[in-house]
Amino acid sequence: MSRRSAPRSPPTVITLYDAPGAGSQTWVPNIWRIRFILNYKRLPYRTVWVEFPDVERTLRAIGTPPSSRHADGRPIYTLPVIVDPTRNAQAPQILSNTNNIAEYLEACYPARPVFPEGSRALQTLFVHYIQEFVARPLLPIMVPITHDQLPERTQSHFRGASRSRTPMPSSSHPLPPGPQREHAWQLVKEQFDFLSIILDKNVGDGDGVVAQGHHLSYADFVLCSVLLWIEQMASHDGWARVREWNGGRWARLRQRCHDYMDVF
Structure with missing residues (x-):
């Protein structure tokens, strides 16, 4: 009689989507910005590596909003992206665009600010x-x-x-x-x-x-x-x-x- 494995629970930490260089080397400056913030604020997170050919398909699959749009209105999907289930596991926050993510992390996790007051x-x-x-x-x-x-x-x-x-x-x-x-x-x-x-x-x-x-x-x-x-x-x-x-x-x-x- 075979055992059916229990369904895997979704992660309860922030997920950062990153693009690998050689091996699993992180190198993209815009993604490093977000990794720095996560580390500085001591927020638990995990990394999901996505090669560039898979970015649009992967981000569409998880319901990521486009980072921006072409002049003709077509969506543009880029990294970094974060998924944050820690505040609402049933409706995790999914954010794209480096500036949007930085603002979100600062607003939702104000301890150890990266934008000190007045700066x-x-x-x-x-x-x-x-x-x-x-x-x-x-x-x-x-x-x-x-x-x-x-x-x-x-x-x-x-x-x-x-x-x-x-x-x-x-x-x-x-x-x-x-x-x-x-x-x-x-x-x-x-x-x-x-x-x-x-x-x-x-x-x-x-x-x-x-x-x-x-x-x-x-x-x-x-x-x-x-x-x-x-x-x-x-x-x-x-x-x-x-x-x-x-x-x-x-x-x-x-x-x-x-x-x-x-x-x-």
Whole structure:
């Protein structure tokens, strides 16, 4: 007589949907932001790994709202996504879009805030600067390097997808080592130099490493997410130089965030 196994109960911790790099390596900057918040707030969670070809199908299956929409109204499904059953197991919260998730976690789990009182506006400006003037110049360097280190199935997906429908272009035009790539790194360094000047204004009122003076905040996690992308995907050509810039300031920031880098 065969035994019928009992139905598996749904998880009672937050689930974070992430895209793997080599093995189960987390690397996407926007997803690192959410992982940092979960770890910093000491919220129990688990990771579900979803390769890029499976993102839309997987997220539709669990009822995820689109992250955004194309100009013609078609939904766009991207990671990160979290499912939070801890507040209502019968109707778990399912959230997409990095900013929406960050706001939700801060509102629902206010202990150990990542937006200390009175800091939201300035942090928002800081994050905007990182996105537009630090991360964007990195794309011509980092996207091809990253593409070549993703699972083969994911690489094939991006090679076969149209540019209008994929969040990552193919590596058909990488910047080869040489003057062109060095120039691109120099443009990135100029932005880090500017950030360093801004953070120097905290010296005396803070430690000169974190944006809020003494305590880690969302702005630090956003910047450190970019640093980890460089470290994980371009350790020799990228992180080896970035960690030395501005007197080692970015290596010190990474170290300050180290306790919140766990992957569950």
